[in-house]
Amino acid sequence: MTADGTAFLSSLLTSTTSDRAMQAAVDHVVASLGCDVSWTGEIEDDGHLHIRAHTGLQTTEMPAQWRLAVGEGIGGRAAALGITQQSSNYLHDSRRVPAKKMIDDEGIAAVLVAPLKSAGSTVGVLYAGQRGPRTWELGDIATLESAAHHLSVRFEQLGRITRTEFELRGHTRRLVAADSALRSSTELVEALASADSIKAALELTAAVLNLRVELSDGSHQRLTAGPAEELCRGTEASTALGGSSSLFIRLRAAGEEISPADPPIRLALNALRLQVLRLREREMTREEMRGDLLERLLTGRFTDAEAVRRRLALIGLPRLAESSRVAVVDSDAAIEAHASRFVDDVRATFPQSLASHRGTILVLVLATTESEESVSRRLTELIGREEARRSVPKLIVGMGRRATTPHEIALSFNEARAAHSVAHSAESESRNGEETAGADRVVSARSLGLQGLVSMPASQLRATVRDTLGPVLSHDATRGTDYLDTVRTYLRHDKHLGGTASELHLHYNTVRNRVARIEGLLELSFDRPDDRFRAETAVRMLAVLDAVGDDSTEVPPSE
Structure with missing residues (x-):
């Protein structure tokens, strides 16, 4: 290889951009072929060849304005066919494109054009030009094609380098993001331990991860925190709360994409899920001990029905607000120590239920869509089991209407209390000593003609x-x-x-x-x-x- 060829290859290898590589090539063509001018044409998005590098041109118009459609003229054909084209007398060549004033102004009369390829497709052409006629020898053609080949190889190398750098930057960006997310998730896990309410836990998660957090039952969003819903159009990750709850937690991205498979996201989801479950159990325990929510339901002393629905959902009892009945059991089941076992039996039969001792009665709010007759049969079985277990006298249960809204629970309670009182009074006043049939152990306000009166x-x-x-x-x-x-x-x-x-x-x-x-x-x-x-x-x-x-x-x- 000649010294000029060695210098050319060295210049290509040190070129870090395609423009520098093309400039090295045109300089080499002029030096090695002893021609007057050389330039490269690169195919751009408009389907035309545009000058990217040149040497020997005398005007500024041609580098700025020269453009040639692929398939037209000598250079366009070289690009379209992928084969070297030549012309010894360009002014009289049949392939000449009309109105080539810029080349005429340069005085170029002979051209030799080789295609430039990258990744198997033509990306441009490499020109050698002479001011005046010139017959191109085989050695000239070989020299130009060799320069075009080496330039094409450098194009592929630079492309791979660019792609590798792009991928590396992407990996680096994701690594930094993952590290940041992992740090944030770790901070979140530590901070969640101090969250004293479910709402606070959601807000803390949204703030730390910069995501929208939703606690939903599928049809309604019970609690939300973070960016507005309309800003979150990206991916999401979700997990079911589990247990007896129909709720699930969903994280939604407002900007960057998130993946449910990312360890930081899984960590955040599971940490939040565990904290919500813990807080829900705490709320349930408080409710059993204090009965604040049940007290409001039984008295109807609340104005925001949606807030009541939300709280019932958070303690795992959303169906109570949608379809429930109130039952009142007489004092024997309420004041005895074994009553807790009876309540456990009720909860096993009616998984979503609330129980509260009020004076000498036990009040049960049962989530159910069953008919009055079906609920009555199930309650009859429960009190029959309790009587057999404790050998107590016959228990009486009063039952109210089916409540389909939170406010109707108070009405159902009053009806159940009235039915229980009437039935219990009738049993106490009975003087004939006859036992009432088992079906009469559960009496409803409707069966006694009391339904509607309590309202x-x-x-x-x-x-x-x-x-x-x-x-x-x-x-x-x-x-x-x-x-x-x-x-x-x-x-x-x-x-x-x-x-x-x-x-x-x-x-x-x-x-x-x-x-x-x-x-x-x-x-x-x-x-x-x-x-x-x-x-x-x-x-x-x-x-x-x-x-x-x-x-x-x-x-x-x-x-």
């Missing part, structure tokens, strides 16, 4: 009771009679004098005379359907007033 204002209930039963209540209060008990028993036995007399332990005629006296006091006849309906309604209203603990349990007599 009426107490003042309206008292007024109706006073207008209908006032004389009987006054007679019992002033003379010590049991006329109200007679009315209840007589109506419960469907006006059957024999059954009423047997339960009250009175003579048949005594009951008949007493009923007649009561009809006179109330100015009605139990044989008339309207009068009987009024009396039955008033009796049930009075039972509701007694059950819900109304201040005016004893309704004053009418004036």
Whole structure:
């Protein structure tokens, strides 16, 4: 290899960009071929060849404005065919492109053009030009093609270097990001231990990782923290909360992509999940100990139903706000030490439930979509099991309507309490010693005709009771009679004098005379359907007033 060739290869190897490599090539062509001018044309996005490097040109117009479509002219054909092209008299060549004023201004009359290739495709051409006619020898062609070959090889090398550097920068960037994320995740794990609420845990995670964090049940976002949802269009990572909860945690990126497979993301997700589970269990324990949420549900003393739904979801009981019934169990199950086992049985049957002892009753809020009859059968089995285990007398359960909103739970509770009170009172007052059938162990407000009455204002209930039963209540209060008990028993036995007399332990005629006296006091006849309906309604209203603990349990007599 000549000294000039060695210098050329050295120049190529030290060229760090394609422009420098092309400049080394055109300088070598002029020196080795002894030609007047050389330039390179590179195919750009517009499909034309544009000058990137040149030597020997005398005008500034040609380097700035020369462009040639691939397939046109001598150089364009060399690029299109991938074969070296030559012209000894360019001015009279049939391949000449019309209006080539810039080449004419340079006085170029002969050209030799070799294609430049990289990665198997033509990327440009290498020109050798002469001002004046010239016959190109085989050695000239070999020299130009050799220069074009070496330049093409350098193109591929530079391309690989560029790609490698790009990949390296990408790997470095991801490594730095992973290291930063891992550090952030480590800080998050340490910081989460101090989060005293689920909301605080989500906000802390969003702040440390710069992500949007959502706690959702699929259809509703229960809690969120971090950037706004509309800003988060990138990838996401999620994990189910687990246990009895239907919630799941989702991390969403506002800017950089995240991958659920990235260790820092998995670490953050699992750390947050564990903390949320821990905090949820703590909230559940607090609820069992203090019953703040249940107290608000049973009394209806709250204004933000969505906040109640959110809190129920956070303690793993979202279905309570969507479909539930309240049941009230009498004092035997509430005051005994073994009641905890009964509650455990209830929770095994109804996984989403809340239990609370209120005075001498045990209140159960059961998440269920089953019919009243189905729930009644399951509760009957539970109390039957409890009776067998503890050898206690028959237990009574009152059940309210199905609640489909948080506010309806208070109504269901009042109905359950009224049904329980009426049924328990009837059992206590029974004097015939007969056992009630198992199906009667669970009584509902609907079956007793109490459903809907508990939603009426107490003042309206008292007024109706006073207008209908006032004389009987006054007679019992002033003379010590049991006329109200007679009315209840007589109506419960469907006006059957024999059954009423047997339960009250009175003579048949005594009951008949007493009923007649009561009809006179109330100015009605139990044989008339309207009068009987009024009396039955008033009796049930009075039972509701007694059950819900109304201040005016004893309704004053009418004036």
